[in-house]
Amino acid sequence: MRQTSERPAVDDSDVIDRSLRDPSAFAELFERHVGEIGRYVTRRVGPGVAEDIVGETFLVAFRRRAAYDRSRTNARPWLYGIATNVIRRHRRDEVRALKALQRTGADPVLADAGSFADQVDGRVSASATSRALAPVLAGLDAGQRDVLLLTAWADLTLDEVAEVLGIPPGTARSRLNRARTKIRSALEKKENRHG
Amino acid sequence: MDELATLSEMRSEVPDDVRYPAARQALLAEIAGRPSKARSRKVRRPVLLSGLLAGAVAASAVVAATTLGSGNSRHAPPAASASPSVRLVAVTSPMTLAFNAAALAKGSPTPQPTQWVYTRMMTTTSHDKPSGAQVQDPGTHQVKEKWDRVDFLKFASFEHGKLVFVNGMPSQIGGWPAELDYKYLQALPTDPDKLLAAIRHNLATVNTPLEGDGEAQVFEAVLALMENYPVLPSKLNAALYGALARTKSVRLGHVTDLAGRKVLSLYRTDAKSGIRTAILINPSTYTYAGQRSVVVADSRRTGNDGTLTLHKGALLADEAILTAAIVNNAGER
Numbered sequence: 156m157r158q159t160s161e162r163p164a165v166d167d168s169d170v171i172d173r174s175l176r177d178p179s180a181f182a183e184l185f186e187r188h189v190g191e192i193g194r195y196v197t198r199r200v201g202p203g204v205a206e207d208i209v210g211e212t213f214l215v216a217f218r219r220r221a222a223y224d225r226s227r228t229n230a231r232p233w234l235y236g237i238a239t240n241v242i243r244r245h246r247r248d249e250v251r252a253l254k255a256l257q258r259t260g261a262d263p264v265l266a267d268a269g270s271f272a273d274q275v276d277g278r279v280s281a282s283a284t285s286r287a288l289a290p291v292l293a294g295l296d297a298g299q300r301d302v303l304l305l306t307a308w309a310d311l312t313l314d315e316v317a318e319v320l321g322i323p324p325g326t327a328r329s330r331l332n333r334a335r336t337k338i339r340s341a342l343e344k345k346e347n348r349h350g
Numbered sequence: 351m352d353e354l355a356t357l358s359e360m361r362s363e364v365p366d367d368v369r370y371p372a373a374r375q376a377l378l379a380e381i382a383g384r385p386s387k388a389r390s391r392k393v394r395r396p397v398l399l400s401g402l403l404a405g406a407v408a409a410s411a412v413v414a415a416t417t418l419g420s421g422n423s424r425h426a427p428p429a430a431s432a433s434p435s436v437r438l439v440a441v442t443s444p445m446t447l448a449f450n451a452a453a454l455a456k457g458s459p460t461p462q463p464t465q466w467v468y469t470r471m472m473t474t475t476s477h478d479k480p481s482g483a484q485v486q487d488p489g490t491h492q493v494k495e496k497w498d499r500v501d502f503l504k505f506a507s508f509e510h511g512k513l514v515f516v517n518g519m520p521s522q523i524g525g526w527p528a529e530l531d532y533k534y535l536q537a538l539p540t541d542p543d544k545l546l547a548a549i550r551h552n553l554a555t556v557n558t559p560l561e562g563d564g565e566a567q568v569f570e571a572v573l574a575l576m577e578n579y580p581v582l583p584s585k586l587n588a589a590l591y592g593a594l595a596r597t598k599s600v601r602l603g604h605v606t607d608l609a610g611r612k613v614l615s616l617y618r619t620d621a622k623s624g625i626r627t628a629i630l631i632n633p634s635t636y637t638y639a640g641q642r643s644v645v646v647a648d649s650r651r652t653g654n655d656g657t658l659t660l661h662k663g664a665l666l667a668d669e670a671i672l673t674a675a676i677v678n679n680a681g682e683r
Contacts, residue, residue, distance in 0.1 A: 175529065179381050185374060190367050190368065191366055193366070193373075194366040197364045197368070198360075198364050206370055206373055207373075210377070213376075213377045214376060214377060217380055217528060218380075221529035262361065264364070265361065265363060265364070284356060284359070284360070288356075303357070335353055338354075338356075339353045342356060
């Protein structure tokens with residue numbers, strides 16, 4: 156789902172640099188990334204709390220902008236890292252929705268989505284695959300879930316994931332492998348049941 | 351089977367063009383320097399109701415180093431507290447106070463973001479409703495302890511004997527840039543004239559336009575920094591007194607604080623609000639020792655938060671810092 160937009164003439168580090176002198180310049184960074192960060196947050200916790208989490212993510216980013224490593228031209232991984240920290244405080248909401256999806260076959264994350272009902276055509280019942288994945292995601296420890304979803308949903312590379320989570324790349328790789336194994340075996344079990 | 355590709359389809363219906371207007375509003379408000387709602391540092395309001403209404407004092411204040419002894423001399427501090435080469439003068443004015451503070455100041459290490467600021471303080475209590483002026487009840491006192499992580503992302507305190515952590519976030523201190531941290535503080539000028547110019551520049555650009563001569567806002571900004579940054583670099587601390595001494599409206603006082611200690615004070619009476627606010631200072635170490643705010647003339651003011659009637663003699667804040675120190679772990683004293 157990575158957006159393959161061309162590299163803008165003014166990159167994120169320029170925007171952040173400018174915002175140190177003129178704070179209002181930071182609004183540009185919001186406009187650039189809110190759609191993508193918001194989508195990731197919503198997929199994890201649902202639209203109900205997404206607005207708050209997105210808000211806090213950008214507030215934290217704004218306040219920490221002086222510490223941004225300006226050799227990074229794209230602020231996307233940095234923003235995902237901040238969002239991940241904020242999401243952690245909503246772990247219970249996240250797991251509760253996954254368990255409900257497993258139990259009922261309806262995904263609260265999509266059902267709550269009054270705001271994007273048009274796009275989903277009122278379709279709230281999740282696919283059998285989603286339903287099979289839900290208990291695996293709910294059962295992962297938070298560190299594994301972060302690595303897995305930053306890889307699968309945010310399209311970060313393993314090195315980026317390691318960096319934004321502040322863990323060694325080897326740790327990120329082993330977490331991802333363990334999580335993938337669990338996902339694979341759940342999917343295989345489902346195939347066997349239906350095949 | 352590529353399980354990651356399968357997983358990436360899950361919830362892929364969620365669109366990527368939602369604009370999150372409330373999040374945008376919150377960011378724009380922050381950029382404009384308005385306080386946000388998360389538990390955070392004490393936010394002083396630009397309006398002079400600052401510190402009076404409950405919202406502004408909800409987060410507890412902090413500050414300064416070392417434990418004060420009692421029975422300190424009223425004027426020049428005891429020779430024992432100064433190294434032999436330091437010459438101190440009798441404290442007879444804000445300037446002489448600032449001179450002694452500068453003479454005693456040494457280089458201070460920069461705390462790490464994950465260290466903690468431990469504060470133990472004595473305050474009065476108030477029975478006022480949180481929505482009104484928080485007039486303090488004279489004669490009352492309580493001792494509070496807390497740990498704030500240096501990066502302000504976590505706070506801790508004891509509840510029923512158990513150390514409880516709360517997540518926080520750094521927020522802007524009135525009159526100072528958003529990227530305020532120890533690194534920034536270490537980089538501020540320690541020459542009082544330059545520091546005063548920097549404070550005025552911050553006030554004029556970051557936040558609120560200066561009102562009149564701007565001295566009320568300079569005083570507020572200095573106090574806000576001291577109460578939020580307990581263990582200030584000592585050279586900066588001295589320069590802040592020097593900057594205040596260079597304003598026309600700041601006076602020197604000798605008072606007994608809530609904990610019964612004799613302390614120095616730099617105070618300012620605001621003619622508009624009828625409030626006298628004092629920064630209390632340890633007469634031996636010249637570190638911030640607390641604050642006191644008293645109504646000296648009846649007033650009635652209308653601000654963003656409503657109308658506030660204040661009666662002469664009302665106590666608005668009385669805080670004595672008993673201990674403030676950088677520690678490695680929450681719960682450490």
